[in-house]
Amino acid sequence: MFSIKKARQLALPILSLCASVAFTSCDSESDNPTPVEANPFVVSLAVAGSDGVFTYYTVPFEDVMSGTLSAVGQGVEQPGYYEFTQFDNTIYSIGGLDNKDVVGISQGEDGQLQRIGNVSFESGLADLIEVDANTLLGLELSSGSDMVKFHTIDANAVTVTNTRQRPVSDITNLRVPAYAGMRISGNHLFLSYYISDPATFNTAYTDKAQVAVYTYPGLEFVKVIEDERTGPIGGFNTKSGLIKDEKGDIYALSHSNPANGYSQTTRDGGILRIRSGEAAFDQNYFFDVEEVTGGKNIAHLKYLGNGKALAEINTAANTDQVRWSDGPLRTAIVDLYNKTVTYIDGIPEHPGHGRRLSALHNESFVYMAIQHNDKRNFVYKIDLQNNTATKGAEVNANFVAGFFRL
Template sequence: MQKKYFTQALAVAICSANLFSSCSEEHVTGNPGASATGTNQYVIAAKTGDATYLITSESLDEGTITSVGKGTETIGGSYWVFYGTDYLFSLKYNNGEAGTGASYILEQSTGKPAEHNSYTFNRITTYGIWGNNVITASTNNGSKETDGEHFAKYLQFNYLNATNGKTTTGTQIAEDFLGNGEFVSFAGFVEANNKLYTSVIPMGMSHYGVNTFPDKITDADLVAKSDGGSGSGSYTAGQIPATQYPDKAFIAIYNGNSFNETPTIVETDKIGFACGRFRSQYYQTIWAADNGDLYVFSPGYGRTATSSSDLKKVTGTLPSGVMRIKAGETSFDSNYYYNLEELGNKKPMFRCWHITQDYFLMQMYTDGVAGMMNGKNAVVTELAIFKAEDGKLTTVSSGLPNQSSITSLGTPFCTNGVAYIPVVTNDGNYPALYKIDPATAIATKGISIIADEVAAVGLLSPKSF
């Protein structure tokens, strides 16, 4: 049997502010709380050859399905976002150029996925849902606010309306966003408590920042003396390429329905910045529990910023940790903090997702802190369950394939109190979904998929055009 692969969603990521070049990996945002009842169908985006197809299934727990000669052909995508059970968005990154995308519905008359709307939009590095829109953000050079020589950096937003197919855009200056002179990017969006939360990542000081806010340079030796780096991590002399604040986390809270307002900024120095990164793309490590409490997870990637002979960086010291902003509050809960590296198998986290209640699925560095420092060669095939209220981390040690045979883990689909995660092995079997029960931390093999890659799993309800 030919070996088949799930897309390894961010499987070599490291949240070092300027490390990797652009990417085309595929990620998915799920629709928790939904189930395939009546005419609802699970929808799986599977790639065979150069084509990506949407195929349907009534169950994720058993059987085998194929994309060969089946399903609805799509434009493909760098990101897959389920907007509830109404729409599936496919967003194509296009290597840093303007993006293209489409939304799909489960067509009522045929019971098959069909294209609903098409979109064009600006470059994406993070994404989510806000009201009627799928939203995206990235940080780019602007066209104003110059220091006489360099453009300031701007946060650039896209609002993709799910119902009418319209795309609107917006911008906000990213320079000195936190009052520390650094420009920022956003990482992940969480809609909860009638608010929008996003993790704000300080990225260092641009040429504009260095020239405009010289009093906010903490150490003159941090300013690059020569050009260096590569891809999205490249830099030129005269800027500070990495954050001066690796051991701080910042959350912006928006109360309205657009990024035009001034957000409330919540800050802590108990954990490092809350994000993950693959090349120029970001994924979120902030999630809301069912009661609205926001849990902010930090992998502790500040430790990976190390100085070289030609560039000095501020190296973080904080481990993987989690803090909480209680529902309705605008400050971190001073009584809540857990060092994740003191729990379970005592390893740093790589990624995380909310499953149900206050249970979170954690993807861990298999080889511990040493593995994290290994960068793109790190092994991240270990899973754990974190019970947030209790501060308990339990390794998923039963039901998964042998650790030695797992080659990658995909992005989970969390529904009905459990998580379905794609698992790829090197033992000759096709990729399969494994159902993980958070209460027991036990995995059970579910459906297998015959395809080259599987990019998304979720649920759609029938709709008419």
């Protein structure tokens, strides 16, 4: 097994390449001083200390397009390693490595950010998805366990209400499956994964896509569906292997990018589809991403609506990528229905952070933070009507781990 030190090097956004940012800490128990209604944007800022350990500050802001975004003296403070996601009006921080907890962050009656609940898990959650307005589903999938653990979580109290365990051997008898994505459609839950050696992270099995199918809500194992038109679904820590549209159709992203953890590539990258109500790959649909992009692959994908998704596309072919680099990237809009890729004007080529894509979709705009080659981070506002971007505030942090609006 990798040492904790090595695991941190892989899990923290490219992590160790980012320089520490000079920073004045805030009191972790204090409330942010300004009501959220006056500051509708909420940004989770990651700041590295002199020891290389990150602290995350979730902070409300009135404006993200001018000045500097800093967490000095405010925000919800969480030292360790966290990822962030939002469902309805609550932000959820998901702890990893030494932190195995999930905490909700929402607007209190006084208009200020407050913590909700605090539930811990033996191995930490691989991911957390929304079932409905009151229910979340968490997944534990760890190299230290021979069980796949599904946790039903009360979204309001952030407490576990039920746990179901299923053997990993249902999915594979090869090494440990690495998590790539999870979605519920109709009465099925789809779990995408790839096979990664837990000691070296090498990926010796890249000849086909695989998705495990379970019943929902019973969470009984049904089968594994496979497709040899492309390789494994998802990549290391991207969490975007599966996305779902308004019709309930599931789209599965494959790229086998060395920049996202793969040690080899044996199939061209592409996108598969599972139609709503079905539990098999649609043989009439294949989005050949490499053909459209000239040999490039999508590393990160975030669904926006009406068949469109925000994408981060690696500008280097797989044979030229530096392993674990998560870059260099260009931002684009992908049309899943028409199988097109449109690059965004105004955003420079940039590195990724080796983790879940952090971007806010708000009406006709997307807000995201981009790191420049000099390691400075800036907010960019993408206009989805004309596929252009405007540079906004500078971000006084190593990277942005979450971008939200309450």
